Amino acid sequence: MDVVWLIPILPLLSFLIILFTRPNLYRKAGIVGTIFTGAAFGCALLVLFSNFAEGNQLVEANWFSIDSVVLTVGVEVNPLNALMLVIVTLVSFLVHMYSIGYMANDERIATFFGYLGLFTFAMTGLVLSPNLLQLYVFWELVGVCSFLLVGFYFYKPEAKAAAKKAFIVTRIGDIGLLVAIFLLFWQTGSFELDVIFESVLAGDITPSMVTLIAILIFIGAVGKSGQFPLHTWLPDAMEGPTPVSALIHAATMVAAGVYLVAVMYPLFSSSETAMTTVAITGGFTAIFAATIALVQRDIKRILAYSTISQLGYMMLALGAAGYTAGIFHLTTHAFFKALLFLAAGSVIHAVHEQDIFKMGGLRKQLPITAALCLIGCLSISGFPLLAGFFSKDEILASTYADGRYVLFTMALLTAFLTAFYMFRLYFLVFAGNESSKAKESSRIMLIPMFILGVLSVVGGYIQTAWFGTFLGDWLETSPYPITVDHPTAPIWLPISAILLSLAGIGLAWMYAKKLRYGERLNPVHRLLFHKYYIDEFYRVTIVKGTRVIGYFWMYFDRFIIEGGAQALIGLVKRMARAGSDIQSGQVQTYGTVAFSGLVVVLLLIAVIGGYF
Amino acid sequence: MGGILTILILSPLLGVIVLSLMPANHSSVKMIGVFGTVLPLIVTIGVFSLYDRTLSGIQFMESYQWFELMTAISPNEPYPVTYDLGITGLSLLFLMLSALITFLASLAALRIQEGVKGFYMLFLLLEFGILGVFSSENLFLFFLFFEVTLVAMFLLIGKWGGFEREKAAFSFLVYNGIGSILLLIVIIVLFVEFRTMNISELTSLLQESASYEFLSGNTRMWLFLLLLLGFGTKLPIVPLHTWMVRVHIEAPIAVVMIHAGVLLKIGAYGLIRFGAGFFPEQLKETAVILAILGVINLLYGAFIALVQTELRAVLAYSSISHMGIVIIGVASFNTAGLQGAVFQTISHGLIAALLFLLVGVIVDRFQTTKLADLGGVASQTPLFAGFFLAAGLASLGLPGMSGFISEFLAFLGLFEAMPVIGSVGVIGLILTAVYMLRAVLAVTFGERKPQFDKQKDLSAVELVSSAILLSLIIWIGVYPAVLSNTLQMARTLGIGG
Secondary structure (H helix, E strand, O other), X not given: OHHHXXXXXXXXXXXXXXXXXXXXXXXXXXXXXXXXXXXXXXXXXXXHHHHHHHOOEEEEEEEEEEOOEEEEEEEEEOHHHHXXXXXXXXXXXXXXXXXXXXXXXXXXXXXXXXXXXXXXXXXXXXXXXXXXXXXXXXXXXXXXXXXXXXXXXXXXXXXXXXXXXXXXXXXXXXXXHHHHHHHHHHHHOOOEHHHHHHHHHHOOOOHHHHHHHHHHHHHHHHHHOOOOOOOOHHHHHHHOOHHHHHHHHHHXXXXXXXXXXXXXXXXXXXXXXXXXHHHHHXXXXXXXHHHHHOOOOEHHHHXXXXXXXXXXXXXXXXXXXXXXXXXXXXXXXXHHHHHHXXXXXXXXXXXXXXXXXXXXXXXXXOHHHHXXXXXXXXXXXXXXXXXXXXXXXXXXXXXXXXXOHHHHHHHHHHHHHHXXXXXXXXXXXXXXXXXXXXXXXXXXXXXXXXXXXXXXXXXXXXXXXXXXXXXXXXXOOOOOOOOOOOOOOOOHHHHHHHHHXXXXXXXXXXXXXXXXXXXXXXXHHHHHHXXXXXXXXXXXXXXXXXXXXXXXXXXXXXHHHHHXXXXXXXXXXXXXXXXXXXXXXXXXXXXXXXXXXXXXXXXXXXXXXXXX | OOOHHHHHHHHHHHHHHHHXXXXXXXXXXXXXXXXXXXXXXXXXXXHHHHOOOOOOOOEEEEEEEEEEEOOOOOXXXXXXXXXXXXXXXXXXXXXXXXXXXXXXXXXXXXXXXXXXXXXXXXXXXXXXXXXXXXXXXXXXXXXXXXXXXXXXXXXXXXXXOXXXXXXXXXXXXXXXHHHHHHHXXXXXXXXXXXXXXXXXXXXXXXXXXXXXXXOOHHHHHHHHHHHHHHHHHHOOOOOOOXXXXXXXXXXXXXXXXXXXXXXXXXHHHHHHHHHHHHOHHHHHHOHHHHHHHHHHHHHHHHHHHHOOOEHHHHHHXXXXXXXXHXXXXXXXXXXXXXXXXXXXXXXXXXXXXXHHHHHHHHXXXXXXXXHHHOOOOOOOOHHHHHHHHXXXXXXXOOOOOHHHHHXXXXXXXXXXXXXXXXXXXXXXXXXXXXXXXXXXXXXXXXOOOHHHOOOOOOOHHHHHHHHHHHHHHXXXXXXXXXXXXXXXXXXXXXXXX
């Protein structure tokens, strides 16, 4: 389809228009942004359907050259990125619409929509990239948009710190990706994905090099997708406006890490070590983040840890050869997590409070938000027949089929924890008899939530054992060599998953009343509440360590190098003074100098000329 | 178009002459000063549009017999000293950069209150020297013009600088004086040996005589190391850098714009044009050491920038760090690396000029560059904050801006032969983000200090200047072919990838 290049251009136009007419647009910026991203979504749908009919396509143009190597820019459409495009533009469109209501009272609303447009441009550009250099360019650009939006309330010290942290921690990961790109270039002579995969499969690269490169790429994915140990930035990123959390820190950008592993799948699947690394990191992050989410009090932070945990699920799936499962969960997660964030935003908008222990009984004042939030909670908990149920099942089945039983058990346990913490949140916020003067959000905020709610219910039917594995079959038509498996799980697997999820919900219900009086503070609780003290650990080791090195070199610079330089300058000065001392005006001194000079010159001539 | 380069070099002197005829406190002194830089800019643009990108070799050649040196040793064979001008794609890019930044710096210098006439006269003299350096096709001329920049800079720092201006000026003179002596030694040895100072003749003579019929490998290595030291002082290479930190902190802002934006680049230019051009074999032999030096520069500057409490000091160490990337690119000695080195000099020139332009705004509005005293200015001066943030992001190598392309190419080049050194070096890219964001956010983000209420945002002149620089930074970042087409790296140096 020829409209594919319009998909990134439209949001970019939105950004530029808003940037240059910012003072005049003010509130109308939201409408501009919504229309442009809506159009981009339309284009993405056209591209998706044309991919069903016409297959994959690739268009490239020259960018610049290093000697004989011509670097290109281009757009590529294949099943994986056509799906991503639809997700990104859809969620972006809905978040734009929602923000018209949510941000209505912010005087910097135009700036906000400008950033959203820039982000959507960068994210779609990333997804369309047919080569690693271009992908990296947009990879960094989405990072900087995230930084700008996390720091949107720039006057808040927490927002400033969070924005800085988000940028720096993800950049640590990005460097891994960058090094991988360098190594791949010198191994294959190209940044193009197709050339790279060809070399990998032809065995042109040694297995240990493949493993090294895959793990370096994975480091990039770990940073972006908030996987352990680079997860610390994502909860802090909740300092940004809530619609941003829904778009960037739940549905799209943080999923880019998962997407990257999926894009580079031919490379990853060539290395057993790399696959295991991905699976273990994902599985561990899933349960690790879920335990933290159990005890957090801030509604957005609970969702943030939940996102980390769910992204871990996706990584686990990819590492366990469950390509379809990973992408499938990425899709459904985008719907229900965006929904949950928007619902949280609706609550925050109504009560101006983020501590769930200070809320309660809100189902009466916010009935629609409560209902939609319930759908989101059920979907993420894997309640039967909702979207999350099918995708989570697919992940469990893949992990089990791959024979990774420890990780499988952890994943199953995570399902239980997820149901518990989500419903702990739900019951504390919406159940109970407290009354407050909260007002339900406006229609412009509720409509996007409603659409996401519908998708959170029906989104799972694109890939089920009952109706057909549409998604998997379609993903298999990728231009790149990807093996899509169809794991068959024993019947007890979905049943135990359902039981665990129901048990989690039940436990949350039982504890909801007790919890209302505050949680007991035992050491385990404290450890979880402080997120295993990982932030503190980093602060003492890495952050302090870097500064200490900085101070060391600063004093080295000041005293050793500069001291040496001053000594040198002093020497020059002394010589100059000695020189000027000679010029005392005494004719006798001058005569002496002239005479000795003459003697020396004559001697030299005599010696060189061979007169001796 | 004969003589256009002579016209270009002499064009700033017109301003000097006009200024010298005017009374010191005349109201239009500043205007003349600024117009004095417009003229060279126009001529440079003319040169740029006339330059034929499809041809290889030197263009706009001008060559005249100047005088002859008689020596007692061989009185019948005088050494001819010629006047040669000419440019390659490489020098053309540097000319464009110099003319543009000097023009913008002359606008930033409008804030200078005392000794305006003298300032602009020296300022234009400095431009005369810089344009000469980049147009010389002859080592003798190169050296002459190089010395002109030293004298002009010395006086500009010493008279119009900050509290410790005299110390800074002296430090500048000592280091650069020693650097230029080393350079002079190399020039004399080459002149005695080859009887020519024409750069392209020397390049081909040296490269043809690879069998060392003229100079032994050992001598060449010594000459190369002298060049490295000489230009390394200018670049600067750690530990030859302390003078440059002083200049960054003490010199008037407009002069720092030129210093960081253009003058440091003479070191890079010399290293690429003469170091790599004259002594490619020696460069290859020392590549590993050079690469390590580059990484040390990168990390050393970054670590120290991280703990500075003064914005200008942060930017000074940042410059050191960024020049490390130039060294890395040169050390890798393949097309990607060398292209990266040149891109980095141009890119850093633009970014440093933009950053210091904005530092000038900070000094003007808030009378301090201490990070702890600044903060939260984004709410009062959103335009300034936006440009400052953009400049910071460009400096930390954000894709879509020029800094990314240059860092990417330099490191790509380095990873071909020295992936381990490269892997240590990339840590610098993380540190750059850390110190740059720390500095930028300390100024713009956070709670607003009450004493900064009611500050004016960018004026029209400041806005246009910043916008010009930022658009160039983005243009190069988005469409790097604009540089690589002019540069034709392989052709300029006559080397392959």
